[in-house]
Amino acid sequence: MRLIVSSYRRLTGKPLIADEPADITALRDAMWQAPRAIVAHGTEDDPVFFYGNRLALQWFEMDFDEFARLPSRLSAEPLAQEAREKLLAKVAQQGYVDGYSGMRIAGSGRRFMIADTTVWNLLDDNGVRQGQAAAFVVQA
Template structure:
């Protein structure tokens, strides 16, 4: 299992980490009754699939006062136009344009209080400045089995460019 200290210290790469994939899956399932991983996968195969092949975007940030992304699968990297190294050094607030950041913060505060939000939609910005609307997103708190909070995650399958 992932310790709070190791996550807080910043793991160099959670991309294909089986424990982290399981943590994301279990915390979503605990809150919503649905998981991220197909039943056919276990352990490392699940983490590899989630990172490289999942047909949906999945990203997570840590618990700092100004959270940093700690995870973004290949679908997220394509959508936001950041590679792994760039994404995992990016403050998550920069995924929204300045005028939209207060709306984004309200969303995250609500998720912290309620545990999750489903059917979220909002405008985000890619590295190039391209704006896109994410729709039907689920945003949730990442909690381990002991109740320790590790951050927040989001998944979405629907997005479209906006002008």
């Protein structure tokens, strides 16, 4: 979790969580209760989500175990996957992108629009990319 918030702060210059707690347990709780969905995936050839907070799991209609097995590309409709791949390539080059919106698909097949999305690289202390993360709201 610290990687997610520290990478966001380093790349955007802003905190991901207001009043970011130093204690890891408090940070975990703050991310879980955040007013935006937060997700993250690794660097596998077909990246798999390793984190989703309460809102993300709610919108994707999955429990954590299901979500943590989901290749992130499957979170987008097949027709939207090309746009998603272009976005992720841009993030890989620039570090982060603000203001993205796109259609996503829940476990039930229900479609929903994510908006006001920031996508960023997860960079360790040595600047090595460990994955990518996103924070978003859902347009009703």
